[in-house]
Amino acid sequence: MTTRTPAPATSRTWSIAELADEFEVTHRTIRHYEELGLIEPERRGTVRVFHARDRIRLSLILRGKRIGFPLTEIRKIIDMYDEQPGEAGQLAYLLAQIADRRADLERRRQDIEDSLRELATLERRCRADLRDLTHT
Template sequence: MTPKTSGKYTIKQLAEECGVTARTLRHYEDQGLISPERRGQHRIYHQQDKIRLSWILRGKHVGFSLSEIGEMLDLYNLPDGRVQQRATTLDRCRTRVNDLKSQRDDINTTINELEGFCDLLGSLKRSSDGTHWINQNTQKPLKAYSPR
């Protein structure tokens, strides 16, 4: 119930705690992803900022670009009541979700192939081809991924 650090962080503290550099935090600020409080010249980060940051990092971890992350965060920040844009927001959200699911599929097949190869390695015997291992079920129509 009692916040240890009173929920405030200097840039370095937050950076260390989240495994990034101060430069990175400033960069995210430049890109409009976070806007910490300003005590004079200095920055003060609160829990909200940390939460946003964790979002950003997770976004990066799943492959989003900073601008994409920015857009996604913006989705939630509509001026309030902008009903008109709600439909398009919903659209973009769903597109995102579909992309993520497609990505998850590929992650799963990659995991499967790698684990398969691990097993193969475990069972000592190998040929010398170097291509046979490629899982042939890989050959679905081979969708063209949209660029990042």
């Protein structure tokens, strides 16, 4: 029996089904990101072959979506890695986007807390009015 040396991680490929299962998304979602040019799998006939770069980009896309970035911003952030000023520019831009997103979420949280307080006040008043109506 001969021992095979494992191939480097960068030569590993994935099928659309494997990525869909791993990231818990539909095949349609992955194809949509491909149509938008966010990922660029190799095509072997009708089969899509995803390389490490595609897998990393898909991971970044989904992370960006989870924290509320629109696809246009996600594309810009991801594409900046390959363009000037490269990773440093990408990180600086991302930090600015994070600050904007955080501020937006903080505003929303305050709005939700204000609404919950108003609902609690209204609920107390309604319960008191109902109690007064049923005890008279």
